[in-house]
Structures are given as structure tokens and as C-alpha cells.
Amino acid sequence: MRLATLRNEPDSAQPSAAQPFAFKLSNVTVAYRSYQERPSSLKETVIRFMRTGKMKHYSTFDALNDVSLEINKGTVLGIIGSNGSGKSTLLKVMAQVLKPTQGRVVVNGSVSSLIELGVGFDPELNAVENIFLNGSLHKKSNADIKSRVDHILEFAELHDFARTPIKYFSSGMAARLGFAVAIDINPDILIVDEILAVGDERFQAKCSTVFQNFLKSGKTIIIVSHDMSMLEHTAREIVLLSRGKIVFRGDPHHAIGMYRDKSYETALQG
Ligand SMILES: Nc1ncnc2c1ncn2[C@@H]1O[C@H](COP(=O)(O)OP(=O)(O)OP(=O)(O)O)[C@@H](O)[C@H]1O
Ligand SMILES: [Mg+2]
16 A cells, blocks of 8 residues: 655635535546456467457446535545445545546645555655655655654654654554644645554544544545444545445435445346
8 A cells, every 4th residue: 555645736716715615526437447368379369359350458447437526625524335436546536646537626725635555655765754755745845844753753653663664664653654744734635545444543543633623623534434433423424435436425324324234236236
């Protein structure tokens, strides 16, 4: 896993502070290539071409299929769904690290995202060096970063490992550093994919306090998780994804109930 902390400046031409939404996704489709077995010889390639008239050995499928979603500012939105349903793809589109094949994404505010462990970090560098690296990626001055290093290490509880190359960090330690760096940017919108699940209970409690403070200041959190009890306590509403489509959006208790009894999958098949 890699961990991303990205900051997207508000798109001043489109939304403004007066507008109530954090994200507006309109008819977003993300198509990926799905590879079939590669022909092992020229002869096979020729036979395949003669049979199908095609040289390519892949087809495309939609990881997100015509998704429209408006998310208000100041909310905690949970995203759930089975493995491969498109949750991380949706977060990547929101964080603008992935351009949709079709559709439009409007973001209203600065975004900090923890989508994959390691993005924005160099495994060979130690924690402090990585804090500098990440700060410079966000165009912060050295003096500015220097003044934040202690605070970041303290939040992540990694003072004792400040000079350890992060390739030796456990996944929980890497997630703590990533989270500490991401929230230090003080974004309007925080996007988190599963990563906090690898933190221990104490760290998770700390994150939950951060979330509460975030919300009090009118900020927005989008969180993907398989931890239903955490989401039931944290999320104001939940989006349930199935095969790249939103099958439900609304009350967390209802969404989790649907997800658990899988009734939506049979409904989709039928
Ligand atoms: N870069 C890629 N190239 C091709 N297919 C991809 C790529 N990234 C994701 N996919 C496919 O897109 C679909 C959705 O993937 P995604 O990672 O969004 O699922 P997810 O809901 O986050 O799953 P999980 O719960 O396992 O994290 C999957 O079928 C996956 O194999
Ligand atoms: Mg995922």
C-alpha cells in the first residue's frame, strides 16, 4: 500500500465558499482494461486475429459506472461495498489522483487524502526527511515545515523513530505518520481509505477525536472502511457501492443492514 497526502486548491472558477457542497460528481465513469490470457505465440495471435478480427487481448470494464453524487460540506460520508466494488476508485477520483474516463468532478475546498500507504513518501528516507519531502510537495517553506515536525511526530507518537527509514516501519506506524502529515495540512476535506484500520485502538481513538474537531469546524470527511461499527458511530450517511454503481445512499444503519444481508446484490442480478 502507498499513502497519499495531496492538496488540491479550490477551483475558483467553479465553486465558492458560499456554496454548500464539498464534491459534485456528475455521471462519472472509470473504465479499466481487463486482460485476458496473452497469446503465447505468433501463431496463436494470428489464429486469434483470424477468429475475432482483433489483435488486442483485453476488454474494458467500468470500475465506476455513471456515478453522480453531491456531498455537502460539514458531513462525514462513509463508503462501503464488497471488495472490488469501486470504493478506492471513487476516492481516487474525488482526490483527483485519477481522471475519470467520462463525467465531471467539481471539488470545493482543499483536499488531503490518505488513499494508499506510501504515496508522497520515500521508503529509504527517515520520518523527519519524509515530513520535509511531503511538505515540499505541498510547496511549504523549509522554515514552515521545521516548525511543524515536532508536532507531527508527537501526534504520530513516533519521536523514538524519527531517524528510522520508513521502510522499516510497521504498517500501523506508516499509517500514523501519514495521518499526522495529512491532518497537519489542515484541509477543508479529508479523504481516508481503510488505512486507519491498521492503527491500534489508542491511535484510532485519537483519530476519532480529530474527526470530531474537524467536523466542529465545518469540514468534510469521506471515509472508506470495512469496519461497520466504526462507520455506524462516525458517519452521518453512507453510500453503498456495488459493481461500480451506487445502490443506496442515506441512513448508516439502513446502508449497513443492506450490505450485511446482501439483498441488493440479488436485486441487481435480477
Ligand atoms: N489500475 C487498475 N487497472 C485495472 N483494474 C483496476 C485498477 N484499479 C482497480 N481496478 C479494478 O477496479 C475494480 C474496483 O477496484 P477498487 O480498488 O476501487 O475496489 P474497492 O471497492 O476499493 O475494493 P477493496 O474493498 O478490495 O479495497 C476492481 O475490479 C479492480 O480490480
Ligand atoms: Mg479499496
